[in-house]
Amino acid sequence: MKYALEIGLAYGASSMALLEASSNLKLISCDPFQKDDYNDSGLKKIQAANLQERHTHLNSFSDRALPKLLEEKASFDLIFIDGDHKFSGAFVDFHYAAQMTKVGGIVVFHDLWMRALILIRSYIKKNRKDFVEIKVGSSNMCAFQRVDKDSRDGMAFNEFYNRQGYLKYHINRLSWERKTVLGKSIFKLKTIIKKT
Secondary structure, rough: OOOEEEEEOOOOOHHHHHHHHHHOOEEEEEEOOHHHHHOOHHHHHHHHOOOOOHEEOOOOHHHHHHHHHOOOOOOOEEEEOOOOOOOHHHHHHHHHHHHHHEEEEEEEEOOOOOHHHHHHHHHHHHHOOOEEEEOOOOEEEEEEEOOOOOOOOOOOOOOOOOOHHHHHHHHHHHHOOOOHHHHHHHHHHHHHHOOO
16 A cells, blocks of 8 residues: 545544554645644644654645545545545545545545444445445444446436434434433443343
8 A cells, every 4th residue: 555545634543553554655634624623733743753754734625625636636545534524525525535546445434423424335335336345343434445447327326325224323323322311221221232
């Protein structure tokens, strides 16, 4: 793996993991909130580890930075999407990421507990035959490997939303938040089931 793109730098944990995993890796990160929201925490960690020569930071929203990278014909072996977690933002990130992922390359999504990311995962599985889901060691992440070029025609679309997923998400959300009697009860029940 030579080239990686990270959408959302934040505290720099994933950037550091990527840069330390391979001495040949060149990483581009995109995060417009690095200075104001994170006090340049991620950039400071990269500099403290003396890894800044293999890192480029784009201080821009991804929906502006990614089209420019695409226009420059950038391509990546790995793209880590952990920026805007709204459906529209993460979907736009995938739209551009898919075009810049090399065949054999991987796109990873973080925060799979969020309904928006669950739906994007479902969309890719049902609509993008050029990407195949691969196993990862975390239930909070999913990854897709690009196996072919996009050969869909202009009318291609398969339904990816279902009521079962909607219901499961909202039951889990009650359990996570534990703000209501029902939510607390579901959490206790899930805890008991996990122990058995």
